[in-house]
Amino acid sequence: MKLKGIKLEGTYKIVCYPTCFEIYDEKGNPIYYEENKGRWAKWERDEKGYVIYYENSDGYWERSKYDEKGNEIYYEDSRGFWAKWEYDKEGNRSYYKNNRGTIIDKRVKELTVKEIEELLGYKIKIKGK
Incomplete structure (x- = not known):
């Protein structure tokens, strides 16, 4: 049926x-x-x-996608709204973006000393080295 x-x-x-x-x-x-x-x-x-x-x-309709852990990773609806999410290892939302221009980025980025120096624009000294 x-x-x-x-x-x-x-x-x-x-x-x-x-x-x-x-x-x-x-x-x-x-x-x-x-x-x-x-x-x-x-x-x-x-x-x-x-x-x-x-x-x-x-x-009206809406559609969602989920990752293997059950976290919502994509949403869209018939009004044209969409949103994307990313999650850290613990399952916390670490990144959010939507079509209205909102971006929330909580991702941890590990930088090398060289990358930090390039961002700062000068050399840094590390104690003990």
């Missing part, structure tokens, strides 16, 4: 209310919602359960 492009296979929970109904996957995540007046929304998830696509009856 297909419902607004969603292929339904397996076991699903359907909850009916007087004005709408909702469909949940086997893990309890919402995958579809529809009102009696025709408004609807649908969610698609990856194998880990993260929302990778959302769409509604107003034509």
